[in-house]
Amino acid sequence: MSRATAETTTAARSLYSRARAPSAAELADIPWLPTLDHDERAAAVDDLKVVRVATGELLCRVGRPATYWFGVIDGLLKMSNDSEFGVPITFTGVPPGGWFGEGTVIKREVYRYNIQALRKSVVAGLSVRTFHWLLDRSIPFNRFITNQLNERLGQFIAAREIDRMSDADARVARSLAALFHPVLYPGVGTLLRITQQELGYLVGLSRQRVNEALKALQCQGCIRIEYGGVRVTDIDALRRIV
DNA sequence: TCATTAAATTGTT
DNA sequence: AACAATTTAATGA
Numbered sequence: 001m002s003r004a005t006a007e008t009t010t011a012a013r014s015l016y017s018r019a020r021a022p023s024a025a026e027l028a029d030i031p032w033l034p035t036l037d038h039d040e041r042a043a044a045v046d047d048l049k050v051v052r053v054a055t056g057e058l059l060c061r062v063g064r065p066a067t068y069w070f071g072v073i074d075g076l077l078k079m080s081n082d083s084e085f086g087v088p089i090t091f092t093g094v095p096p097g098g099w100f101g102e103g104t105v106i107k108r109e110v111y112r113y114n115i116q117a118l119r120k121s122v123v124a125g126l127s128v129r130t131f132h133w134l135l136d137r138s139i140p141f142n143r144f145i146t147n148q149l150n151e152r153l154g155q156f157i158a159a160r161e162i163d164r165m166s167d168a169d170a171r172v173a174r175s176l177a178a179l180f181h182p183v184l185y186p187g188v189g190t191l192l193r194i195t196q197q198e199l200g201y202l203v204g205l206s207r208q209r210v211n212e213a214l215k216a217l218q219c220q221g222c223i224r225i226e227y228g229g230v231r232v233t234d235i236d237a238l239r240r241i242v
Numbered sequence: 243t244c245a246t247t248a249a250a251t252t253g254t255t
Numbered sequence: 256a257a258c259a260a261t262t263t264a265a266t267g268a
Contacts, residue, residue, distance in 0.1 A: 228252095
């Protein structure tokens, strides 16, 4: 455990040195960028950094001062809301298009979550400084952030309900539905790239059980199982699973 | 570009 | 947890 901690600490330090300017394709995947006017967008683009993270790498750790507002360009992250002494309270997956940490950045506090890559991912970061600069002058940016906070509150309430559910099929269904959230995770579309192994880790079930649940959901017509991912065919039906 | 091989993921017991 | 089957990714001609 101590060795793993040392490795991730080193990795976190080198995150910044590995960061590079985003490509045009990566910029196109940032949902709030098009809402900005010319100057604001230019400033944001100038400040944005992207970095590749390996499986298991930690992006933020509870207690560290917030330096960036992060967004997932590609891959899958796990956000765990840990208690003071490291007991995990909730797990949430963060798929492409998801941005997080705004609450912490706004208050200039320390991170309250651990963010770990569940697979090889590409993550973008906007500095706290530029974040506040945008917050102080752009109404569309404020609207995006407000909406983001509001939707995430709903996500956490849903996550608590999911935790209480005993039926594994329903838990998988709800967790999937959460990941297909069009507002929080616009980058997902209809095909979510997630392996059954990763989903199991997120939901707290074995891969075998997830496999069973997915097959059941497929039979009910909510989803289609694909290699390395899940496609939703009926998101409303998926949300209604009891 | 295509064929071969390795790696990852899934389905099943 | 282990195994076989399937799909994708990587390699090299």
